[in-house]
Amino acid sequence: MKFINYKRYLLIPFLLGMGACSKYLDVNVTPNNPTSVTPAVLLPGAQAGTAFSNANELNRFAEVLVQHLAGAANSPSTYDVFQTNGADFGNQWTTEIYGGALVNYQKLIELGDATDSKAYSGIAKILKAYTFSIATDVWGDIPYSQALLGEKFLTPRLDKQEDIYKGNSSQGIQSLFDLVREGIKDLDSPSALKPGADDVIYGGNLTKWKQAGNTLLLKFAMTISRKEPALATSVINEVLTGNNYITTNANDMNFTFGASVGSQDPRYTYSFVSSFQNDIILSTRYLNLLNSLNDPRLPIFFTKPGANYVTIDNGFRGTLPTPVANWSRYNKYVTGNSGEGPVRLVTNFQRAFILAEAALRLGTPGDPQALYTEGIKASMTLAGLTADQINAYLTANPTVATLSGTNEQKIAQIITQKYIAWTGNGLEAWNDYRRTGYPVLQPSQNAAGIDGTRPVRAVYINNELQQNPNFPNPAPQSNVRVWWDVD
Template sequence: MKFIIPKSYLLIPAFLGMGACSKYLDVNITPNNPTSVTPAVLLPGAEAGSAFANANELNRFSSVLVQQLTGAANSPATYDIYQTNGADFGNQWAGELYDGALVNYQKLIELGDAVNAKAYSGIAKIMKAYTFSIATDVWGDVPYSQALQGEAFTTPRLDKQEDIYKGNSSLAIQSLFDLVREGIQDLDATSAVKPGNDDIIYKGDLTKWKQAGNTLLLKFATTISRKEPALATSVINEVLTGGTYIKANSSDMNFTFGASVGSQDPRYTYTYVSTFQNDLILSTRYLNLLKSLNDPRLPIFFTKPGTDYVTLDNGFRGTLPTPTANWSRYNKYVVGNSGEGPVRLVTNFERAFMLAEAAIRLGTPGDPQALYTEGITASMTLAGLTSDQITAYLNANPSVATLSGTPEQKIAQIITQKYIAFTGNGLEIWNDYRRTGYPTLQLSQNAAGIDGTLPVRAVYINNEIQRNPNFPNPAPQSNVRVWWDVD
């Protein structure tokens, strides 16, 4: 795999903005490939690559599947009726993940070690683990331990998802948990060079990077908690005992884009600038959910150009509402005033909801009700509500505010609120839906795809199947669960 090393993070949107939707953009071709670079040059582009991977085509795919958005045309319309195949996501696999962010993190680790810039190595290891989690959560078994090695492994093996999460010493596979732990250790090491404004996420604040790394351990533990409850419990207790994790919105791991054309959040570009802007519309089902909960975040998350929201049911095949200018779309909370975003990668509200779920499911420390309330409060605060407004909402809506019923019913409440809080991040919502079954979703109208079922994985890329004999052929289809998905 070759390096894609942009001159700055602002160039990445120009390469990746349309993703797989148009099928015409080859993100593997770049004129920006110098023979040597500094860590400060590599870091912002790598971070932008991870944000793009989260927010671009994979976000459109997953946000439609979990019915926050409805696909009205082009690729989103096919996702909406569960049709996906190996022709989808080639740009995401290569340009945004393996030949994009991941190879830049690998280069950054090598450079950091070579020039005694361990602060950069630590950040790169944390973000490499995060970005590999995107790949394995979407596709299952993927190239991991032999990936990013250049000529040493031009056709890397696919490591089992179980080994990617848990490690396998006999195959020299380091777990995602240990990769993050190693990154956190690097942040404590002496570093001759440290990041500043070239670190778009935290501006060189290494304490916040340690908090983010430990919260990422909570995320990985939560992901596998139903498959490996003992390991998940051990990791969560480790993080809680250490006490260094995200505890405030100000410590959220967010990537903020620029506000000029060519440097914007891909969700903004797609929704408001591109020729594909009428491919997506607010789902009627999501509108109905938030209305049923009297949720004050609804007008903050989505636009309401007229007297009411203009939506479409998932899988609808008929005449689209007109004029398209009145469609309800992502609002500024998701995409920013002019496309800044941010892309919310790991957040305080997520941490609270994860710990609330774990306290019920695994018996880890913490009061589930207090953590659940903390998660709702953190999300509503991010959305701009005052503490008085939040308190008034919770007092007026006790069925939302209070966990009740069986442990499983309480978990359903927690995941539903996490689903709402993560509006704009379809990947995290799809992960939760697959591993828990919450929130309960009815099949789209005109459901097709494999057996008419909602996809639980993406199909391997055709080009990779043809290029690399280690890929299974025929490949598992979209109805085959990934390892950690036990529902």
């Protein structure tokens, strides 16, 4: 892996096409004079890189795998029959994650420390941990502790996913948990410079950043909970004791794009603007699930241009529906009115469902039923339903509203509702599916790939396999589980 030299980091937002942040970026600033760059210049482009990493091609891959969407053509149609290879995600690995968001966060940390502006360092560390989690959850073992160090490590080693999550002091590997904790601590320190409008996510509200950081700890804990239940329990209890995490939709960690061409949410651009807009369509299986649950979010999540939703089954290889203008696609809940999104990264409904599952699986404090109901209500409220509409739905649908059966059956209910709430964020739904097996998804029609199995990781990109001798040879294929995936 040959990481971008810091002399080039200002180009990252433009490579991403992130015009939404252009008001914070001076195109006349020479990239050969990085000492003149302020944290306020770097922050919005870095945040945009993380949002792009979550919502662009990796999202399409995961949304098709979890069957929110079906692939009608091009790459999504190959993902839909479980085919993926090292040519698929080079831009995501190189430009969006490592050479985009992460290199900017590293520079932000350095600038924040150098200027006694710990507010920027803290935000950067929290988002750096989140962005690294995207990479390791998708690919498994990745360059981590030796990444982002410029010419010192042109071909960094791959750290084990276990060490990335748990840390390994003998190898100088800081855990994702400790990286977030360090970021939260920085936010309590004096800061010469503080973010304002340049912080696209929270507008410089450091209290909300602390809550987001603690909620991110809950996410990481639940991710590894099947593999490391004791550690997960400890982290969740730590966060609950601190009592400073997201508890309202208003404090969700979201990134909002602009609404002009070149600055839009990639899910909007791909689905409504690009020449690839007819590559993806609502999955018949997802439609059937929400119809079976009488779920009122269906028309909020997806369009219904005519009398019926227009869908295809996953893996379908027949004649596609016509006219394409009537296809059911992401609705404004996902993409915004004109492409502003937002990309939902860490949310209140997520926190509630995590704690509900943790109470059942790990015995952490909290009433699973109350937390489950809270998660459903948070998601439905986010979708625009009123309290009366939500209560009426729960009353009329007791099999949805009430957890029942064994603990495992209750967990299946929780994850199914979380899966629905995550519509538009396939990565989070895929993470939950891999570690729990819920909701139960049937293989696609015409399933191919490795032994016809749904991918449980992405394949390392070809460039890294060719250039960095630390990558394994042969590399693990898409049917090899990542460390935390024990289901």
